[in-house]
Amino acid sequence: LRGAKLGADELKAALDDAKKQFPAKVQLVECGTTKLKPAETKLAAEPFTRFDRTLYTSTPVPEFAFTLLAFNAKTKHLDAKACADVELELVARPPSGAEDWSDAVVVAAGGCDAGGVFRLAKPEPLDEMGEWQFRARLRETPNAVWTALAKWERASSEERKQVRKKDRPKFSLDTLARRDDDALAGLQGSEPPFSRAVECKLNPSEPVQLTCSLSRRSEVHLDATIADLSVTFQDSLDQTAADAQQRVSPKDYDVTGEHSRAWIEVEGREPFALDLSACRLARCPGDGALTLDNLVVPAEAVPADVLLPATAELHLELHPVVDGEYEYVTYVADVVAGRTQSSPRRVFRALDKTFQSLVELEQHVNMQDNKWLVPRTVAPLALTLTSAPAKLSLRDERALMDLERPFIATCVFELVTASGHFIDAEKVQMGCEVVGDGCVKIVHHGTAQSNEDGSVTQSYLIEGADLGWSGQVRFDVDDTLFLTAEASTGDKNVRVSVLTQTGDAVEEEVDAASPGWVAC
Secondary structure (H helix, E strand, O other): OEOOOOOHHHHHHHHHHHHHHOOOEEEEEEEOOEEOOHHHHOOOOOOEOOOOOEEEOOOOOOOEEEEEEOOOOOOOOOOOOOOOOOOEEEEEEOOOOOOOOOOOEEEEEEOEOOOOOEEEOOOOOOOOOEEEEEEEEEOOOOOOHHHHHHHHHHOOHHHHHOOOHHHOEOOOHHHHOOOOOHHHOOOOOOOOOEOOOEEEEEEOOOOOEEEEEEOOOOEEEOOOEOOOEEEEEEOOOOOEOOOOOOOOOHHHEEOOOOOOEEEEEEOOOOOEEEOOOOOEEEEOOOOOEEEEEOOEOOHHHOOOOOOEOEEEEEEEEOEEOOOOOOEEEOOEEEEEOOOOOOOOEEEEEEOOEEEOOHHHHHHHHHOOOOEEEOOEEOOOEEEEEEOOEEEEEEOOOOOOOOEOOOOEEEEEEEEEEOOOOEEOHHHOOEEEEEEOOOOOEEEEEEEEEEOOOOOEEEEEEEEOOOOOOEEEEEEEEOOOEEEEEEEEEOOOOOEEEEEOOOOOEEEEEOOOOOOOOOOO
């Protein structure tokens, strides 16, 4: 094509021969299992979409097949021999990419098979929701005629002057590769031939995980319905499942189904299964959000030796309702050590295997026949379980009797719920006052201390009382639960000096039982 002295006839013959072997056009011929009709393989402005183009985050990108046509060829593509030194590259334009493909990236490249067909696919899953476009183009390879011609046409006038006249190409790239298609309008001569674009749409995958949340505080009362419990759905990449094609409506899940279950774990104890028989799902504002109504945490979910309020975790699995016969697969999410102690990670166990990510798990399940993954909470909902106190008692009813100076009483209280659980009184507002005596007061003395048996110890100081005072003290919990106890002051070791009329002292033991002596 260059460097030779050819006559006009010889040059035309060489050009005609080159046109028969030159890869002038790239044809899209297959999208996955869909074979394109001849009219569809031609270069067009709009991308090809008439195939099963909807993908999910867990499904691989389909393989695309391409062939090369010579200058005047209509349907017969170049064979493997003619394409021996030719490679195509698959270029991808994400949903956020520029319309002119200026920021498109090469995702795959390769040669043809024995039939002269180039089969290319993006090896990694798509990572941006929306419509992706792919097309193949001729790849620059060393010693290829197209590469040499393209480099010459890209060269500046100064660079061309440096090339000897006899080494310059005898004709342009457009002479070998016709560029009169409307879709090629504005294409520079140095740009490689490319195929018609093909479009895939990436949707979030089927929901494989749930997130439970409460719109208000996370405090839940035992034996009462959990109010405003919201459930949102996510795919394996943690993206919210909100598309109309996804399973995020109440009818898509059987709350009372065999694989639907909820359980609570209280302070690391054994899981306690919750009853879902009365529960139902309902819609609530927000994409992919439902409410789970009528879920109750019974008092027996909390072991008797656990003080209230108790920390707990709520887990949930929901049985999907799908057409056809499926074996439902449940999984367990475990926290394991990461590269450092401060970076733990999760692994997922199902079907007697361990997977490093939800994507890996979902892909494995989807490759199995008639299996469906049951979505569940990966990160449980942290709750605080509590209950209203039903009884306040003083373990020693004489704890406030016969107080000696400085009139400090040490009281041990038991605060118990109707279910028999002890409440940590340190976390409860307890008030105290002297009944009917404005001169005497009772105040806290020091901080309360919780005991291992569930009781709490608190000291009180009686102020303004004289020796021999007696009265009643009332304790309350949040002004709703009251306890009244007797209180008095005295001294078991009182000595009294008795004086004669002359002022001489007579020592005499005081008999406290004698009606002749009155403390004042």
